[in-house]
Amino acid sequence: MKETITGSTVAGHYKVTGMLRPGRMGDIYVARRLEDDAKVAIKFLEPALFENEEAIARFERESKVAHAIDHPCTIRVLEFGRSEHGPYLVTEFVEGELLSDVIEDKGALGPERAAVITARIARALQAAHDKGVVHRDLAPSNVILGRQGDRTDLVKVSDFGLALLTHEDEEDSTHLTAVGVRIGTPTYMAPEYIEEYELDHRADIYGLGIMLYEMLTGQPPFTGRPYKVMDAHVNDPIPRPSAKRSEVPKWLDDLVLRMAAKRPDQRPQSSGEVAEAIEKGLGRKVDVFEYRAPTAERAPTRAAVAPSNPPPPAGDPILEHFLAQNAGQVTRTSAPPPPRDRRFLVHRVAAESVAGRLGIGVGWWAHLPDEQQEGLLDPALHHHVVRERRWWFGKDDGGERIELVVSGLPIGVELVAGAENIVQHYDPLIPRTEALLDLWAQRRWDDLERLAWRTVTQTKGQGGLFSRFMGAEKPKLVDHPAVLLHGCAQVELKKAEGLRAIMDFKAKHASKWPAIYGAIADLYLAEAAKRTDPKRAADIVAAAVLQAPDNERLISLYVELFGDAPVTAPWVGRTWSDYSMDSVDRQGEATLSGTLQHMDSAELLGVCMLGGFRSNHDYDEFMHRWAHYSAFFGPFLSGLHIVTATTEVDAPVEHRGEAVCRAAGLPIAVLHDYRAFVQRAVKPAAIPTVYLLDQTGTCVHEGRLTPCDLWEALELAGRLRTERFQGGAR
Numbered sequence: 164m165k166e167t168i169t170g171s172t173v174a175g176h177y178k179v180t181g182m183l184r185p186g187r188m189g190d191i192y193v194a195r196r197l198e199d200d201a202k203v204a205i206k207f208l209e210p211a212l213f214e215n216e217e218a219i220a221r222f223e224r225e226s227k228v229a230h231a232i233d234h235p236c237t238i239r240v241l242e243f244g245r246s247e248h249g250p251y252l253v254t255e256f257v258e259g260e261l262l263s264d265v266i267e268d269k270g271a272l273g274p275e276r277a278a279v280i281t282a283r284i285a286r287a288l289q290a291a292h293d294k295g296v297v298h299r300d301l302a303p304s305n306v307i308l309g310r311q312g313d314r315t316d317l318v319k320v321s322d323f324g325l326a327l328l329t330h331e332d333e334e335d336s337t338h339l340t341a342v343g344v345r346i347g348t349p350t351y352m353a354p355e356y357i358e359e360y361e362l363d364h365r366a367d368i369y370g371l372g373i374m375l376y377e378m379l380t381g382q383p384p385f386t387g388r389p390y391k392v393m394d395a396h397v398n399d400p401i402p403r404p405s406a407k408r409s410e411v412p413k414w415l416d417d418l419v420l421r422m423a424a425k426r427p428d429q430r431p432q433s434s435g436e437v438a439e440a441i442e443k444g445l446g447r448k449v450d451v452f453e454y455r456a457p458t459a460e461r462a463p464t465r466a467a468v469a470p471s472n473p474p475p476p477a478g479d480p481i482l483e484h485f486l487a488q489n490a491g492q493v494t495r496t497s498a499p500p501p502p503r504d505r506r507f508l509v510h511r512v513a514a515e516s517v518a519g520r521l522g523i524g525v526g527w528w529a530h531l532p533d534e535q536q537e538g539l540l541d542p543a544l545h546h547h548v549v550r551e552r553r554w555w556f557g558k559d560d561g562g563e564r565i566e567l568v569v570s571g572l573p574i575g576v577e578l579v580a581g582a583e584n585i586v587q588h589y590d591p592l593i594p595r596t597e598a599l600l601d602l603w604a605q606r607r608w609d610d611l612e613r614l615a616w617r618t619v620t621q622t623k624g625q626g627g628l629f630s631r632f633m634g635a636e637k638p639k640l641v642d643h644p645a646v647l648l649h650g651c652a653q654v655e656l657k658k659a660e661g662l663r664a665i666m667d668f669k670a671k672h673a674s675k676w677p678a679i680y681g682a683i684a685d686l687y688l689a690e691a692a693k694r695t696d697p698k699r700a701a702d703i704v705a706a707a708v709l710q711a712p713d714n715e716r717l718i719s720l721y722v723e724l725f726g727d728a729p730v731t732a733p734w735v736g737r738t739w740s741d742y743s744m745d746s747v748d749r750q751g752e753a754t755l756s757g758t759l760q761h762m763d764s765a766e767l768l769g770v771c772m773l774g775g776f777r778s779n780h781d782y783d784e785f786m787h788r789w790a791h792y793s794a795f796f797g798p799f800l801s802g803l804h805i806v807t808a809t810t811e812v813d814a815p816v817e818h819r820g821e822a823v824c825r826a827a828g829l830p831i832a833v834l835h836d837y838r839a840f841v842q843r844a845v846k847p848a849a850i851p852t853v854y855l856l857d858q859t860g861t862c863v864h865e866g867r868l869t870p871c872d873l874w875e876a877l878e879l880a881g882r883l884r885t886e887r888f889q890g891g892a893r
Contacts, residue, residue, distance in 0.1 A: 166208060168192060169875060170514025173246045177253065179518075181879050184261070185730050186714065193256065203241065205255075208250040209728045228323040231294050235453045236287035238307070255318050259310045262378075263303035264737070270381040274411050275445065277315065277378035280308070282441040282449040283318035289434040298323060299362060301370035303377065304730075317452050338679035338834045342629040348727065349389040354397045354425050355843040356399040365427040368434060372401075372422025379404040379411050379419070389705075389725070390698045397425070407727070414444040417783060482881045485798070492567035493521065498564050500557055501530040504587035505580040509556070510604075513874030516575020522566055523556050529578055530555040553554060571797040571865065573870040582607045591617040599648045600679070615649035642672035644680045654687055662691055677780045678849065689720060700724060709849045712866065732865040734845065735879075739770075739860045742841050747833040753804065758832075759860055764803035767855045767863065767880055773807040774842065774850035777833075779817050782851050785868065786820020792873055793829050799877055803832035808842045857883060 170190070179193040184191050191208040196203055233239075242253040262280070266272070272280070284306060291298060298305075300322060309317035324467050351373045353366035377383045384402055385395040401423040405411040418440055424430045431437050442449055489649050500506075507529040512519050533553050554574070557564040567574070579601040589598055590616070599618075602611040620643060647668040653661025665687050673681035685707035693700035701724045708717045708729045721729050741756045759769060769789065773782055793800050803824070834844055845854070847865075855864035855876045861883060864876035 168248050168514070169878065170519060171248065172197075173205060173248065173251060174244050177203065179205065181882055182732075182735060183737070184193055185728065185733070189610075189728065191732075194253075195839055202256040204254045204269070206252040206254070207248055209722065228291075232287075232291050232296060232323070234287050234290035235451055236283050236318045236320055237290070237323075238319050240688075244865075254321075257307050257309045258316075259308045259317070259319075261304055262306040262308055262374075264733075265308060266303055266381060268378060271408060272378045274379060274408075274415055277375060278415060278445060279449050280316055280318060280378065281371060281375045282438045283316070284320060284374070285434040285438040285441070286322040286451050287318065288364075289438070290319075290369050292367070292434060296323065297362065297364050298367050298370075299356070300348055300351075301367055301374065302351050304348075305375055306374075310672065311452075314452055329381075349392045349396075350383050350385070352393060352396060353427075355427060357397055363427070364432050364434070365432065368422050368430050368437060369424075369427075369436070369628055372419055372430075375403055375415075375422065376401065376419050378652045379415070380407040384423075388520065388702060390701070393496075412444065414440075414447045418444070458583065469574055482877055486520065491517075491567060493568075494566040495563045496566060498555075500528065500559070500564070501532070501555065503581060503583035506530055506581040506584055508581050508605075509576050510579050511577040511869075511871045513575035513878070515878035516570065516871070517567070517873040518556075518570075518575045519566045519874075521556075521567065523565065523576065524558075527556050527558050528581065570795075573873070575794070575871055575874040577871050579604060582610060585614070586610055589614050589617075596644045596680075597722050599645055603648055603651060603683070607656075608652045611648055612656065613653060614650035615645040617646035619643060619649065642668075642675060644668070644676055646672075647680055647777075651683065651687060662687065676781075677784070678710040679714075682707045682714060682717060684716070685710075686717050686720065689724075690860075693720075693724065697724065712848060717862045731848065733848075734854065734862040737862055739854070739856055739862060740844050741860075742806075742844075743834075744834045744836055744838075744840070747807070747835050753832045753834050755804070755856075755860070758802070758804070759856065759858055762801045762858045764858050764884060765799060767799055767857055767876065769803040770854045770856060771803060771805045772841065772845060772847045772850065772852045772854070773805060773809075774847075775809055777805070777807060777821070783818065783820040784853060785853065786818070787823055788868065790820075790823045790827050792831060792868075793824075793827065796873065796877070799880075802832070805831065805833045806836050807833070808836050808839050841867040855880075859883075861885075 168190075172178050173194065176197050178197060179192045179194045181193050182820055183193045183204060189207045191204055191206045194203050194205045195201070207714065216883055238257070240253045244253075245253055271277075284301075284590060288298065288301075298320070301320075305320065305322040307319040307321060308315065309319055311317060312433070351370035353362055353369040354679055356362040359414055385392045385399065389485070401420060403411075403416050404419055405413070405416045422430055422437060431440065438449065452543055487857045492668060509518075509523060509527045509529055512525060517626065531553065532555060552569055554567040554569070555564060555565070580598055582602060582605050585602055599611060599615055602614065644751055650661040650664030654665070655661075663686050669681065669684035669688065671683055674710065685703045687883060689700040689703040689707065692703065704721050704724055708714070708721050711717055712729065712731050718728060720809055721727075739755065741754065743754045745752055755770075771782070771785065776782075789800075789803060805821075821831060821833070834862065845852075849867075852865060853868040854862050855873075857863055857880045861881045863883065864872055866872055
């Protein structure tokens with residue numbers, strides 16, 4: 164799982180203030196340059212690619228390519244470097260929206276606006292082509308429509324990390340594309356690249372033609388699975404945009420068909436020719452305005468900086484007060500570490516949480532000395548409500564130990580049980596599936612195989628919950644996830660029978676358990692299929708990564724198969740649309756805007772999108788977690804809307820998790836979206852998905868909502884409040 168970056172200082176010069184959006188090969192963050200407090204954007208290479216030398220080379224080359232082009236309609240790259248968070252790229256920060264978001268929110272654009280945007284993109288491409296650079300991943304998600312003063316649609320083309328350099332003298336350029344590896348977004352991919360792996364600058368013209376079609380109609384001409392889309396690009400004609408929108412003029416209709424011709428020699432032969440055709444059709448010149456961000460030039464001389472004493476970030480006073488009230492007593496000592504069989508491992512830290520402020524990092528050990536030994540495998544041990552809790556933190560490589568005494572609040576860490584802890588205390592008669600999952604995450608294959616086997620081979624004489632698993636001399640595979648994880652360990656240990664167990668669990672039992680187990684099964688099935696049936700492997704991974712978006716192995720396989728990291732949390736930072744629907748208990752109608760109007764500025768509203776039944780494992784687990792969070796973060800959590808798209812037959816009067824929340828007096832509205840209105844508008848990546856909204860309806864979290872997620876959402880909400888306040892003051 165990724166370590167959070169928000170709140171950290173990169174290379175001593177950039178203070179990361181929040182997540183901006185997912186990007187090609189890695190996430191993009193907003194940061195402040197400490198020299199002059201100017202806002203910049205920083206792209207970090209996807210952690211799954213840290214060991215991929217070709218990916219790192221492409222990432223670095225993006226900086227060089229962007230500097231070489233230097234056009235008003237391309238993103239200016241200010242700096243490339245490496246930090247403790249991996250390789251990073253600093254660019255100018257552009258106020259505006261992604262073209263993909265504009266199309267998604269507003270649908271088809273007016274013909275004149277679409278033509279002007281296309282002409283400006285074409286001018287940027289021409290500048291790139293003149294330098295021997297073919298973008299080859301042109302897509303609406305790689306185009307920013309900037310705003311400056313009263314000017315809008317100031318185009319900025321980004322993401323040249325996958326660009327093809329056609330100049331033969333470009334050093335090492337030929338080593339950055341493996342033979343037979345297709346790179347780019349299938350929706351906009353040229354036929355000659357799909358068929359022959361060959362392309363030149365005219366492939367960009369084809370992609371731009373598909374983008375123009377999408378701007379004019381609201382969707383691309385071909386949709387569906389990537390391989391079906393690629394087949395359509397090769398074999399199916401592009402329909403006329405006017406067939407969907409009659410107001411599209413004939414000259415623009417014709418231009419789309421020319422740009423998206425199957426053969427490169429039938430397209431306009433340069434991007435400049437495209438821009439000129441648009442200007443002729445409009446009857447006027449299309450201006451290319453210079454968007455000049457405050458950070459458009461390189462940073463001042465580093466000698467002028469005092470990185471050891473950077474200015475403190477502007478925090479949210481409400482959150483700061485909450486931290487001050489609950490942080491507790493901190494002691495730093497050099498005491499010896501606890502025994503390994505009583506340790507947890509820290510695998511995620513929220514930067515602005517109690518733990519983040521203390522400098523606790525991923526990979527540290529954690530110990531709760533007051534807990535009884537028999538509870539050490541409980542994955543929610545650090546969630547248990549106690550009046551006071553003692554924590555010890557440290558690193559195996561020595562250094563100081565941190566002792567923290569706090570009230571029972573979650574301090575902003577996520578833990579896994581250490582392997583020695585699991586091996587020492589694991590009881591197969593009371594199996595903890597999460598303990599086996601922790602062994603899988605730590606790649607302890609021998610231990611995992613042994614303990615999982617002990618779970619599924621309990622005999623009747625031993626009793627216990629899983630005594631039914633074993634009926635005779637030969638163990639029988641059953642429905643418990645231990646069967647799956649035993650198969651995973653066997654596959655990792657090169658034992659052929661493991662894959663059969665994984666396939667059996669996936670086909671018969673995965674739906675009964677939390678989604679993570681089905682996603683792990685899919686990971687192994689896809690890895691087995693990728694050599695013989697890459698299409699099937701891609702389909703499996705595309706579905707699995709939605710169920711486990713933080714699993715690094717799944718993300719790495721997705722990148723390998725698709726050439727791009729999956730999009731995560733696209734709604735963060737955006738405003739939700741309003742909704743109105745009846746409650747499941749028929750107590751009346753709920754309106755999102757009405758709820759937001761009654762919220763305090765410090766509060767967040769939770770919306771749980773549930774596509775299936777309210778009785779599934781993941782949903783019930785979330786409801787218990789919400790009740791626990793509310794006990795400590797009550798001042799920040801206004802209430803919860805549960806939106807279900809499925810009517811349950813013979814459902815219990817009260818679901819267990821909901822009963823826990825209602826017993827605690829927490830406001831909950833269970834809504835049935837019988838029209839699937841919200842489901843279509845929000846398009847959650849996985850079910851259930853939890854969104855947190857602030858008073859303005861802006862989404863500050865999208866995902867599963869772990870303790871770290873909650874802290875990060877609070878920090879982002881506080882930053883948004885501060886920015887709005889400062890903006891109003893001006």
